[in-house]
Amino acid sequence: MMLTGAQILVKVLLEQGVDTVFGYPGGAVLYIYDELYKNSDSIVHYTTCHEQGACHAADGYARATGKTGVVFATSGPGATNLVTGIANAYLDSVPLVAITGNVSTDLLGRDSFQEVDITGITMPITKHNYLVKDVSVLADTLREAFHLAQSGRPGPVLVDIPKDVQIGSAEYEPPSNNVSSKKAPQVNEDMLNQAALLISKAKRPYIYCGGGVVGAHASEELMRLADKVDAPIGLSIMGLSTVPYSHPRFLGMVGMHGRYGATKALYECDLLIAVGVRFSDRATGNKSEFTKDRKVIQIDIDPAEINKNIDVTTALIGDTKTILQALNSTIETYSHPEWMERIRYIKEHPDNSLEMDPRALTPQSIIEGACVKNGKNVVCTDVGQHQMWTTQYYRFTKPRTFITSGGLGTMGFGMGAAVGASIGRGNARTLLFTSDGSFHMNMNELATAVSNKLPIVIVMLDNNALGMVRQWQKLFFDGRYSQTSLERQTDYVKLAEAFGAAGFYAETVEEYGQCLEKAYQCDGPALIHCRIDNDMRVLPMIPPGGSINDIILK
Amino acid sequence: MQSQQFIVSLLVNNHSGVLTRVSSLFSRRAFNIDSLTVGTTNDPKISRMTIVSWGDDRMKDQISKQLQKLQDVHKVQLMDSEKIVVRELMLVKVRLEKGMLPELMEAVNTYRANVVDLSTSSMSIEITGETPKLNAFLEFISQYSIIEMARTGPTAIGRNTYCLKDDDDPINDEEN
Numbered sequence: 001m002m003l004t005g006a007q008i009l010v011k012v013l014l015e016q017g018v019d020t021v022f023g024y025p026g027g028a029v030l031y032i033y034d035e036l037y038k039n040s041d042s043i044v045h046y047t048t049c050h051e052q053g054a055c056h057a058a059d060g061y062a063r064a065t066g067k068t069g070v071v072f073a074t075s076g077p078g079a080t081n082l083v084t085g086i087a088n089a090y091l092d093s094v095p096l097v098a099i100t101g102n103v104s105t106d107l108l109g110r111d112s113f114q115e116v117d118i119t120g121i122t123m124p125i126t127k128h129n130y131l132v133k134d135v136s137v138l139a140d141t142l143r144e145a146f147h148l149a150q151s152g153r154p155g156p157v158l159v160d161i162p163k164d165v166q167i168g169s170a171e172y173e174p175p176s177n178n179v180s181s182k183k184a185p186q187v188n189e190d191m192l193n194q195a196a197l198l199i200s201k202a203k204r205p206y207i208y209c210g211g212g213v214v215g216a217h218a219s220e221e222l223m224r225l226a227d228k229v230d231a232p233i234g235l236s237i238m239g240l241s242t243v244p245y246s247h248p249r250f251l252g253m254v255g256m257h258g259r260y261g262a263t264k265a266l267y268e269c270d271l272l273i274a275v276g277v278r279f280s281d282r283a284t285g286n287k288s289e290f291t292k293d294r295k296v297i298q299i300d301i302d303p304a305e306i307n308k309n310i311d312v313t314t315a316l317i318g319d320t321k322t323i324l325q326a327l328n329s330t331i332e333t334y335s336h337p338e339w340m341e342r343i344r345y346i347k348e349h350p351d352n353s354l355e356m357d358p359r360a361l362t363p364q365s366i367i368e369g370a371c372v373k374n375g376k377n378v379v380c381t382d383v384g385q386h387q388m389w390t391t392q393y394y395r396f397t398k399p400r401t402f403i404t405s406g407g408l409g410t411m412g413f414g415m416g417a418a419v420g421a422s423i424g425r426g427n428a429r430t431l432l433f434t435s436d437g438s439f440h441m442n443m444n445e446l447a448t449a450v451s452n453k454l455p456i457v458i459v460m461l462d463n464n465a466l467g468m469v470r471q472w473q474k475l476f477f478d479g480r481y482s483q484t485s486l487e488r489q490t491d492y493v494k495l496a497e498a499f500g501a502a503g504f505y506a507e508t509v510e511e512y513g514q515c516l517e518k519a520y521q522c523d524g525p526a527l528i529h530c531r532i533d534n535d536m537r538v539l540p541m542i543p544p545g546g547s548i549n550d551i552i553l554k
Numbered sequence: 555m556q557s558q559q560f561i562v563s564l565l566v567n568n569h570s571g572v573l574t575r576v577s578s579l580f581s582r583r584a585f586n587i588d589s590l591t592v593g594t595t596n597d598p599k600i601s602r603m604t605i606v607s608w609g610d611d612r613m614k615d616q617i618s619k620q621l622q623k624l625q626d627v628h629k630v631q632l633m634d635s636e637k638i639v640v641r642e643l644m645l646v647k648v649r650l651e652k653g654m655l656p657e658l659m660e661a662v663n664t665y666r667a668n669v670v671d672l673s674t675s676s677m678s679i680e681i682t683g684e685t686p687k688l689n690a691f692l693e694f695i696s697q698y699s700i701i702e703m704a705r706t707g708p709t710a711i712g713r714n715t716y717c718l719k720d721d722d723d724p725i726n727d728e729e730n
Contacts, residue, residue, distance in 0.1 A: 119571070120574070123574065123575060123578050124578055124579075124582040127623075127625070128624075128625040128626075131571075148625065302623075303619050303622070304616065304619035304620050304622070304623055306619075307612060307615055307616075308616060311612075
């Protein structure tokens with residue numbers, strides 16, 4: 001059947017089971033949008049306020065559902081506006097397919113109106129990208145793009161489609177199952193036995209897990225491993241929510257703003273079993289201290305992660321779930337009562353406490369309060385102090401319920417991500433923690449939430465400053481607060497109302513409780529503006545490049 | 555860890571943009587690159603690249619693994635310097651003055667180079683070999699006036715059974 005490029009694109013989306021896309025129309029994607037219009041009963045397109053928001057929404061959608069997020073943008077500025085969103089998905093290994101229009105192939109390279117080399121621009125932040133110059137290869141290119149985005153270590157893939165390729169026609173043939181891809185490595189028996197041997201010799205094992213466990217849907221296997229090995233579990237930011245907060249082995253997040261107990265216990269272990277983590281500098285601090293006096297087993301789907309940031313003793317490469325299953329059936333069940341006693345001691349140690357004044361409206365009371373109301377719904381964050389406080393105080397219960405910009409640290413990620421997450425779960429109630437700094441970056445997407453009546457509760461921690469940078473200025477720059485005092489005069493309640501959302505304001509714990517009640521009764525988005533103290537710091541903190549010995553507790 | 559120079563050979567898709575992807579990876583990952591040569595192979599769909607790089611063992615390992623992840627890269631091999639033949643080509647044009655010709659010809663013959671162009675005022679010499687030989691020739695020829703020169707950078711091939719194509723090569727698999 002002869003179809004145009006735009007028709008082929010929609011056909012392939014349907015083949016791939018795509019029913020939800022995000023994007024923003026424009027001159028170079030008119031033909032694609034015309035086909036989306038004709039197929040609006042099978043594919044729902046959500047128009048955001050800005051392409052960056054669309055990209056974060058597709059990202060949030062992918063994280064909340066486990067499916068591949070799809071985002072559309074026009075050529076030129078539409079495409080460049082996606083860049084931060086694509087980089088964000090790349091650093092957090094989120095499956096995403098970005099489809100951009102471009103000027104016709106005969107106009108490429110001539111600085112035509114709204115022309116940019118988006119494949120060149122996104123080369124270092126995509127798993128792969130394509131500029132499709134021939135409509136006859138469009139279908140297979142798109143299929144390969146979807147396959148790549150979700151296979152192996154997931155990530156973003158961009159397909160740039162010039163206008164004449166959208167218009168031109170080609171024979172459309174259904175998929176042939178012949179998508180070329182790199183082979184997933186098989187579990188190596190020798191390595192498996194080596195790992196089992198290390199586990200059998202360990203006296204103080206510790207499991208450190210991250211986003212790779214979420215991606216592989218391997219939480220159950222991970223907790224089983226912890227039980228068999230008799231080890232506590234510390235998590236990277238991307239790993240939070242894989243293990244419930246209430247789980248007896250849960251220690252919390254490791255690293256710069258991690259829990260004292262999680263980092264302290266890691267530094268005391270003799271065997272570190274790292275699962276789906278990439279040893280970011282924010283997690284490890286001083287890398288040689290991090291691995292000194294302990295063996296390390298690393299489990300990851302990406303061979304390039306092995307020995308990238310730290311040297312490991314043994315590596316198991318492949319699908320995390322498969323490896324954990326194999327490991328669980330290989331090893332015996334161990335018991336380390338002394339080590340567990342030590343873990344209990346560390347957990348109950350006063351230094352592991354994060355208690356703030358319960359009478360004041362603090363990050364703790366704000367986050368814990370909203371957590372109770374939010375239950376098993378998704379929680380998203382922006383980036384900065386409020387994000388770290390969320391990692392500390394929020395009681396995660398289920399995988400894929402915590403959506404945050406871990407690797408890129410994108411301020412302005414939250415609003416778009418919350419829109420995508422809510423849509424991904426059938427317009428479900430979603431909680432977003434944000435701050436005055438982050439919210440001002442991409443608050444426009446509040447309009448998207450209103451247009452689509454998404455029940456998103458936005459809890460804004462307003463300290464009238466760029467708190468995280470301010471904290472560093474206080475600690476490392478003698479309190480010279482260069483450009484971090486915001487002095488915004490924004491009336492957030494009026495602002496929310498002007499957007500068509502509900503707005504509430506809280507200064508005390510009581511007021512906040514009432515605001516939460518009202519916000520959780522709203523059918524559409526509701527914003528709660530919470531005033532917090534300007535000098536609140538996220539503690540504990542291990543300064544960059546430091547170790548547990550450098551931890552700042554007070 | 556000690557830094558050392560090494561050669562990486564790649565089989566890649568013969569598409570536009572593949573060279574950019576490979577060189578962009580080197581810049582993004584802060585890998586070092588001394589030279590890069592590329593040309594098509596007997597299979598017109600496949601090009602072969604020879605990259606001379608340097609770094610410690612960690613970087614060597616990362617270069618190989620990160621290149622492997624590129625969709626357009628079929629095969630990556632860190633070449634074992636004991637098992638390969640390395641060649642580089644250099645063209646150098648020197649100013650010719652009265653009485654210099656016999657001396658230059660002697661140098662050309664000693665180094666088993668070739669004269670590829672001769673005029674009343676200049677001589678162009680082609681020389682191939684391993685990099686140290688080219689450097690030595692260049693040093694010798696520097697006593698004359700060099701007008702211009704061009705080097706290709708080394709390219710390499712394994713001896714005997716040491717090949718870039720092997721059984722678990724994805725290219726061969728696709729054909730099966």
